[in-house]
Amino acid sequence: MAALGFAPFGQAAANELDKSVAALRAVGGEGQGNTAAGRALQRLAKGGAGTLPALLAGMDGANPFAANYLRGAVEVIAGNTLAKGGELPLVELGEFLLNRSHDAKPRALAFELIRRVDAEAAEQLIPGLLGDPSVDLRREAVARLLGQAEGLAKAGNKPASVLLYRQALDAARDLDQIKSISGALRELGRKVNLTRHFGFLVDWQMAGPFHNKDRAGFESVFGPEKNSELSASYDGMDGKVKWQGYSTGDEYGMVDFNKPYGDLKEVTGYAQTEFVSGIDRPAELRLGCKNAWKIWLNGELIFGRDEYHRGMRIDQYKLPVQLKKGGNTILVKACQNEQVEDWTVQWQFQLRVCDATGTAIRSSTKKNREVAAQ
């Protein structure tokens, strides 16, 4: 544990703090460890503001339960300190924030604490947050750039405005900011490729339709789940089915099964694509889909969900995966149900590959064989 590195308190207190933080980090699913964590939290909450950096560091690598427990301790300590007229360790919090080896969430929390007690200091830090691994922190810097770009545009300085907007777009990861920036750039007569910015996968092979009578298709194992070779043919709902090429021109990468197959009901479709990664690396598959779906990477089922027409949005599902160097086969199954309302017509999905901050990872333009040989 990192407490000793900057602990403004004695060895015994530091050991006690480390023990309590360890109890919080041991919390698992279904409430496992909650009782011990509750006791540890009571001990931590009695600590002074000097413990805040150690508590933030305790969040590094912690699971979401532990991170929230630690947040609970941080909030109580900060609140009590300020209520009694005390001060927060601004310098240490700032140093914690600026050290990008710490996790994104505690760094963003450090920024919140700084802003709470010294808004001016927080403002000074914002420009350095562009490109930050924390999407919350980089959002602050993007917002600042947006304001500056708008000001330049209003002042008639179009070239400078465009360049600032370009910088902002490059850093932006939140949809609302991206829409705002791309709209402004287009008004200024510039082209924006949102499909590329997000990294939506647009070239697919499709196979279908298969049945989904009584919503049984979700659990049914159709041919593409057994053998997804592009040369394969399967028994579909209306006869033999083969893979056929499909490319979407939709700016947000919508892959629409209704396009090749018509507005069908109670059907299942498959789409697959090859994503070529230059290296072995962790990544996220980010999916938006309002139909029931399953997704496989290199033949391994990653996740599935049998919910229909409850809504869809970009990055609705974030699925951590490990890409291998070379070609990676992504197979998506999408089921359409029996509903007939006009808001249930959609049989579609959108998918992108990105890192944990939402930065697009693009498929290598080199062929799979070339990458594998490197």
Place this chain on the structure above:
Amino acid sequence: MKKIIVTFTFAALANGLAAGDWPGFRGPLGNGVSDEVGLPVALDAKKHIAWRIDLPGRGLSSPLVVGDRVFVTASGGTRQDRLQILCLNAADGSVIWQRQFWAMGSTMCHNKTSIAGPTPVTDGRRLFAIFSSNDLFCLDLDGNLQWLRGMTLDYPNARNSLGMASSLVLAGGVLVAQVENDSESFTAGLDKQNGMNLWRVDRPKSANWTTATVQKTVSGTEMLLLQSGRGIHAVNPKNGKVAWHYADGASTIPSSALADGVLYVPSHGLTALELADDGRSFKQKWRSSRLRPDTASPLVHRDRIYSLNSAGVLTCGDIDSGKRLWQLRLDGPFGGSPVVADNHLYVFNEEGMVQVVDLSSPEGRIAGEMDLGEMIQCSPAVSNGALYVRSNRRIWKIARKTQL
């Protein structure tokens, strides 16, 4: 009615609550009925808005009141992933404490609803707050976190892309969380001390936004009445075992109302089920398609039942026969459920207009109105002579001047 109030007062004092507290969704009895008197009727913003406080996020959960403290949840941040729990001073609305947590489950929901959709519950000592992300936090009333759960982390397909809204209830000393959705659908009984599962039962795989009601049996034990598209399941809150099942279907939006041993279920309009004193059975008393509620839950007061339909019409029925007695057109639509105090019904429409209906009038009469000017979809809390209601941006206390 009198008997119920006396029963509640005894129970409330036994578990840390006091008479006048509003401890959960639709109040101490879970049916929107308050024994408060002296609330303002002819509402006037200049006279009756005691205070108005900005909130740090959106929400449609109801406020709770324990003594002189008001508790309310909200969700903020770009991704609605900042889960907020606030404690306010009932006297002036000042913030006593505020806690924020990171959402661990899905924060996707329909634009009209919010991640702070479900209403928390309290036993007078601890506050239990759940959000649409299925994240559940237990704090003491001074804001100290006791334990937490992230039930979508535990059960990854337990989520609803439209948002979850079932409020927590306490039954038989057990905290009950309904996490009912199209996929990994369940209800769990949790240990109040540490949040761990005492039991977890599969529920119909279908989105459900209703809140359970709690029947107190003749022996003093409690029975949990879970509503879903499959009807009503009476469940022992100690172990999750089903005692009986009314299988004729029910709505998944408005919740049932329980009064004097009769459960009024939004089923085929409205269906009255007479519950056995021992909690082991039921029999159907009447059914009326003319009392069909829309989004707001029905409300029983004295010998009358009230429901609000999709056209904004308040319908009054006789609780013994289900016969429709009168109708009164209000200004709807209504996303939040009404409450009754001192023989007046209070309901807020989605535009923020509160309407007060005098129920002593032979066919009901609008006795007061006040426009708060913001979308309101919550059911208000009633406590110590005041109403508390919130929008996506604010919370108001509405009271007579003498009680400010």
